[in-house]
Amino acid sequence: MQKGPPKFRTSLRSRGYPCRFAEHDSPVHRMGAGWKLLFGVFLSALAAGGRTPLMQAILVMGTLAYYLSARLTLRDLWCDVRLFAFQAAMVIPLYCMLDGVEKGLWPGVRISTQIVLFYLPGAVFLRTTRTSEAMAALRRIVPYRLSFLVFVSVRFVPLFFRELEEIVALQRLRGARLSPREQMNPRNWPDLFNCVVLPLMVRAFRTADEVSRSAEARAFGLHRERTYLDVAAMGRADGEEAVSEVEGRDGAYPVKALTD
Amino acid sequence: MEQTERIYIWRRFTLREAVLLCFCATLIVLTRAGLRLHLHLPGHVMFFTMFFFLLARGCVPKVGAATLVGLITSLASVILGMGSGGAMVLVKFLLPALVVDLAGLIAPAFVTSLLACATVGVLASLLRAGANTGVEWLLGMDEEIMLQKTVISAGMNGLWGGLGALAVPAIIRRLRKNGLIDQGAAAT
Numbered sequence: 001m002q003k004g005p006p007k008f009r010t011s012l013r014s015r016g017y018p019c020r021f022a023e024h025d026s027p028v029h030r031m032g033a034g035w036k037l038l039f040g041v042f043l044s045a046l047a048a049g050g051r052t053p054l055m056q057a058i059l060v061m062g063t064l065a066y067y068l069s070a071r072l073t074l075r076d077l078w079c080d081v082r083l084f085a086f087q088a089a090m091v092i093p094l095y096c097m098l099d100g101v102e103k104g105l106w107p108g109v110r111i112s113t114q115i116v117l118f119y120l121p122g123a124v125f126l127r128t129t130r131t132s133e134a135m136a137a138l139r140r141i142v143p144y145r146l147s148f149l150v151f152v153s154v155r156f157v158p159l160f161f162r163e164l165e166e167i168v169a170l171q172r173l174r175g176a177r178l179s180p181r182e183q184m185n186p187r188n189w190p191d192l193f194n195c196v197v198l199p200l201m202v203r204a205f206r207t208a209d210e211v212s213r214s215a216e217a218r219a220f221g222l223h224r225e226r227t228y229l230d231v232a233a234m235g236r237a238d239g240e241e242a243v244s245e246v247e248g249r250d251g252a253y254p255v256k257a258l259t260d
Numbered sequence: 261m262e263q264t265e266r267i268y269i270w271r272r273f274t275l276r277e278a279v280l281l282c283f284c285a286t287l288i289v290l291t292r293a294g295l296r297l298h299l300h301l302p303g304h305v306m307f308f309t310m311f312f313f314l315l316a317r318g319c320v321p322k323v324g325a326a327t328l329v330g331l332i333t334s335l336a337s338v339i340l341g342m343g344s345g346g347a348m349v350l351v352k353f354l355l356p357a358l359v360v361d362l363a364g365l366i367a368p369a370f371v372t373s374l375l376a377c378a379t380v381g382v383l384a385s386l387l388r389a390g391a392n393t394g395v396e397w398l399l400g401m402d403e404e405i406m407l408q409k410t411v412i413s414a415g416m417n418g419l420w421g422g423l424g425a426l427a428v429p430a431i432i433r434r435l436r437k438n439g440l441i442d443q444g445a446a447a448t
Contacts, residue, residue: 091401098405149269160287198431
């Protein structure tokens with residue numbers, strides 16, 4: 001049976017919050033995360049420098065072409081630049097009030113456009129890069145000890161989200177004033193900190209203990225370079241040889257078994 | 261038998277401390293994601309950002325704790341698609357974190373003082389607002405307009421940051437009382 005092409009988004013409706021990843025097959029999606037980041041920085045630098053009408057027109061066309069070539073819709077674009085549109089609605093009248101409409105209109109439009117052009121390549125990066133791709137790119141440029149912490153931070157978002165939900169539900173059953181309406185009143189904010197944040201921090205302490213003990217038990221962070229446990233060496237059924245290879249003669253983990 | 265913990269990162273944090281700090285970053289990311297869906301108030305992000313920066317400093321009273329949280333938060337935000345500013349996200353989180361660490365360097369026990377926390381919270385939030393102004397200055401915005409915008413955004417950022425910071429001393433005291441963190445350890 002022939003498999004059909006993967007289903008991608010066909011609706012014009014934008015989903016969720018600004019800069020959310022949009023699953024699509026496009027040249028920009030296929031670009032490496034590092035290249036996208038580099039190209040984005042280049043476009044942002046051009047946006048900061050382009051101040052003449054001609055240069056701005058070229059930059060708007062170029063950035064729009066980049067955005068739309070990622071098969072993102074105009075609705076997505078509106079979702080991403082909405083905040084800057086509100087900013088423009090404030091900046092342009094301020095310029096007009098200060099210098100008069102004739103003199104102030106162009107600088108106001110120019111600055112507002114430049115701000116959008118400065119941030120838009122970043123939005124394209126986020127819209128077209130999977131978390132896993134961003135992680136792989138990060139691993140190449142950030143030391144492994146720091147990247148480990150970043151990945152732990154990302155991996156534990158769902159866990160803490162679940163914890164948060166459970167704590168809020170239980171504390172509300174106990175009478176804590178934690179509903180969104182009740183939290184609109186600043187007098188109820190102590191409940192948020194005493195009944196939610198405090199238990200959450202206690203949970204964070206316990207989880208940090210477990211994670212660090214578990215990682216240290218695997219000799220994580222022992223060497224300057226990132227090491228990996230060689231499962232193949234462990235699985236070898238050669239009795240003593242396999243055991244000694246993994247544990248090492250002095251009880252320390254040998255480089256052969258741990259280093260990739 | 262007492263066992264000394266191995267230093268994991270930046271020559272001062274053990275793996276446990278580093279993981280705890282990275283959980284503070286997780287909670288900042290989590291609250292940012294939650295708030296962006298429900299609130300549309302300028303500067304409100306600073307409420308929990310400052311709260312967790314200061315809490316991190318209180319839980320791990322070592323210089324660089326808040327900076328590590330800021331660094332992890334900015335990188336995690338980029339990975340999770342929550343920062344469209346590219347390199348600016350890094351600056352936006354690192355600047356307030358550096359202010360917290362600087363305050364910790366000057367007064368190691370400041371996290372238990374309401375006034376000190378509020379001051380640091382407001383100052384750090386103002387600096388974050390200043391980062392946006394830096395971009396506008398780079399783009400060549402008129403100084404008068406830039407100033408007016410900065411006053412509004414800095415005011416809102418400072419207000420939220422200060423409010424978030426006010427909650428920290430009570431939480432730190434309770435954590436200490438229950439033996440979950442060291443009793444006012446000095447900065448290292």
